[in-house]
Amino acid sequence: MNAVLNTVLQARAALVERLGQDAVLTDPADQARYCRDWHGDVASGTVAVIRPRSTEDVSKAMRACAELGLAVVPQGGNTGLVLGGIPDQPDHQVIISLERMNRVRRIDEDDFSAVVEAGCIVANIKEAVDAHGMLFPLGFGAEGSAQIGGSVGTNAGGINVLRYGMTRELVLGLEVVLPDGSIWDGLTTLRKDNRGISLRQLFIGAEGTLGIVTAVALKLLPRPTQVETALLGVASLHDAIALYRRARRDCCDLMTAFEFMPPEAFMLAIEAQPDLKMPIAGDYPAYVLMEVSGSGLVDIKTLLDQFLENVLEDGMVQDGVVAASRAQGINLWRFREGMNEGQAMRGVHLRTDVSVSLSTMAEFVERTLFVLKQAFPDSLSIAYGHVGDGNAHINVLPPASADIAERQRILYVGKNLINELVYEYQGSISAEHGIGRLKRPEFEQKLAPAHKALLVAIRKAIDPEGRMNPGCQVLAD
Template identity: 60%
Template sequence: MSVAKTAILPDAAARLIEELGPEIVLTGAATAPYCRDWHGDVQSDAIAVLRPRSTAEVQACVRAAAALGLGIVPQGGGTGLVLGAVPDRPAEQVVVSLERMTRIRLLDAENYSAVVEAGAVLEQFKDAVAAAGLFFPLSLGAQGSCRIGGNVSTNAGGVNVLRFGMTRELVLGLEVVLPDGQVFNGLSQLRKDNRGVDLKQLFIGGEGLYGIITAVSLKLLPAPDQVATALVALARLPDAIALYRRARHACCDLMSAFEFMPPIAMTLAQEAMPDLAMPMEATHPAYALIEISGSGLVDIDDLMQRFLESAFESGLALDGVIAQNQAQAKNLWAIREGMNIGQAQRGRHLRTDISVPLSRLADFVAEAEAAILQDQPGSTCVSYGHVGDGNVHLNVLPDPHLAPDEIDAQIHAAKKIVNNVLDRYAGSISAEHGIGRLKKPDFEARLLPVHRHLLTTLKKALDPAMTMNPGCLFDMY
């Protein structure tokens, strides 16, 4: 899908260059990489892309765009999956990219905290933290490209939510440029600060609706010096839930990840990475990828060994392998990440990001997959995700032999089926990706009047001109 380029305000780009300088303003063909989504399904356009290098320059960008009556689409690494950072009104919007604001302003090992600018790449920040002997637990497949500001703006999840929580749980403070160009300086490094309403929460998960995050104060942790990773084969998905409950009891808070995958995960991973070694055959109905970690006096390897022995004795585990070194552990995680690449290589498909109560996860997957396959016998369902937090990505690969318009129709129909089942399970249409523009119709259809009133009141109070990320989340005008 692409958004057609419409007539752009004839002098807007020139006026932005005059006000901000050509070193900040990109126009013409140079804007294209900033106006497409991560998977390449959508190509849009914008009047200009503004690339500030400091908080003061972000202020200048916001004021210049507002003076021209332009909408502002804040952007981090462009790895979002719901079109939250992709302009949808090319003649009325500019992109403000934070990619040049990458500095780590402070790394305080004694306080276990850091202050980092919004454009810092997550993986690079984690590496710098590790070099200081510390650990930042946010872990995403896109961490080599995604940026801290985007992680905070979308309240990113990832594989370590089970132990460390969503991004929200890792944020101590924020610096934000507001829609009128003022700076909210809330870069506290305090763990306990109960001075009234916690204003930073307005911007965490706010998807750029209320301002542009320019810097973040983050919690750090002691670096784990022991990590154990295992892949376990199971007879069915409900056994993965049972195994998780057992692991939650046996491993307590040392369990950092518990992922479930279907057998097709290995097929997709090998399609994406032909040289990837498979630790076992894809002959079992379900798999669990488990990681426990810690430091100090606890023997993590022994804990994992004893836990899996009990799982085999109980009959829950049918087969399994424990990584013997870091390379083997990386190989196991490569299956999880390679599965996503393999799905993308098969073409356009339905990607979902939903959550249900953990106790109902297996039933939800079974009911939703059955409903989809009854309606679309040629489709392939790929359900995987994070057992501990009830987050499942139930993706649907349409029959590849269909025409493009038929594939689009099947994707639309499959999404409707999934959401209808989800509603019966009192679930959420977005567990960790946000709403953006892609999920806006589904969000609005489920938006209760009081919820809408609160969101609209906040937006009008903070951004009466509707400057910040117009068209994202829901329409307020």
């Protein structure tokens, strides 16, 4: 134990000497917030937290870590849900936090692009480009804390995927510091660049296992000048999906979001935000939160009004409310975001992020909830998510009386039950959160040999010493 401690202390001293006291946090008290996961369920430690201010600083830090034999865990806003940014070997790993690299380098209105540093908060990017009359459409609950570098590393999804795609579709170019400290400058904003393999795609979704993203060239779009939001009550998830099919045809690519929520979502949201009031009269088996947006000469309000009139006449919707203003629309979205806060308030619980084909989604969700109810009759099992892209979050909230041992049992058994059904429906155990350390065992368990061989070959080619975020995603054994 003393030998390990001495090694850690020596490594900390060496990092401070090479990188400067300002760049390195060595006090465990100062490191604590970087070593806890987003929900506070898991806490770890680290040799040091390095906070560079420039790409050159990151390069210098990577070389120093290589010389000292230290592994590196890149970290953005630390809002991930699969432990991708939390060390699992505290005595051998350092965290490199990009939080100080938060400059918007360039916004080009003619090119509809922006170049930003990896530590920029997603919400701040959206605000900056909005001032130029443009939109960066990536949107999710943690966007006020999440950094764009982490969003790229995890290929973040969110509520607008059905119209704009995952982060992968919004990235034009990258700047990356490789494991040996060299810098790859791929910050092009070209839409068409067919010069062989697209290297940027290797780093998107790699969760820091191949290098550290230090800057991102982003694709922007015209800012919508009209946004219409509706909350609709429907008879079932089957009806919600039928409604989505109709909306996809009638509203075309102007539909921005289409979320389904169970009745329990409103209860959980109000528990977290007591000022919220139920926006729709009556109690329905399922709800849809739908948004349509556009700009220019398109009349979005008339489009949505006509659509809703038609589906009400056809009996596809039982009741609904349309936001009278943008402020009211934002208030409707508070229920979707507050639901997650309400779950967190109930303590340790099972959170999943799975996807199946849209044609089987309703059947899959119903079967899964039935299986969970049979296994955990005293727990609250809920399903919600993004209808347009087949992504469901199926969570299990143990009863308040459950101790930590019982909660851990529910997490373990429940996850396996859900995963087996996901495999049966040929879906994915990670729709948008990534693999990280949390999902690695089940990811590797079902990985086809050829698939694993390709992943290992890429990782070994770029990081032959295995120093980049070890323990995350697939192991290069």
